[in-house]
Amino acid sequence: MQWEKWFAIEWQQIVGISLSALGLYLGLILFTRLMGLRSFSKLSSYDFAMTVAIGSILASTILSDSPSLSQGLVAVAVLFLIQGSISLIRRKFKPLKSLIDNQAIILMAHGEYFCDNLKEANLTKSDVQEVLRKNGLKSKSEVFAVIMETTGDMSFIKQDNTAPDWSLFDDIRDSHLLTDSNKSDNPLKQ
16 A cells, blocks of 8 residues: 555645535535525435435545536536425425325334334334433333334324324324224234
């Protein structure tokens, strides 16, 4: 291995990297201002993919002379346009929303695991238990619901005396399990 190549950098490379980083940074500010706050959100799986793709483009454009700064800016602009178009389609054409988005799924309700849903989400009870412990729970009886969100994050809702606003759960697949979870004939229960 040639160690001197590993640590070597020429002044032209410093200037090129600096100008590329500055140009892309300014471009990101502009694109984010044009497309709105959702640009780097993690509200859905395609938002996450967008963030990863932009990071990859930025890295390759900043650290290499190919792609050029102009090519990198065009690629990022196209990704922002695609994300904006998908967001518009999701808002305007509700039937297409279900084709684009994942749907949240209930993993646990009222202290009971739903094994079929865990299996579909490629999770184990241990995965859910870890999230519960990280959130300070010490008993399954404290759980109203654990939901795998569209982003892959797990939300947990503590059991308390507050009556649920069921409209908060109407976009979750199998939301009826929140009210039906005490039935012993539920096939999804363990």
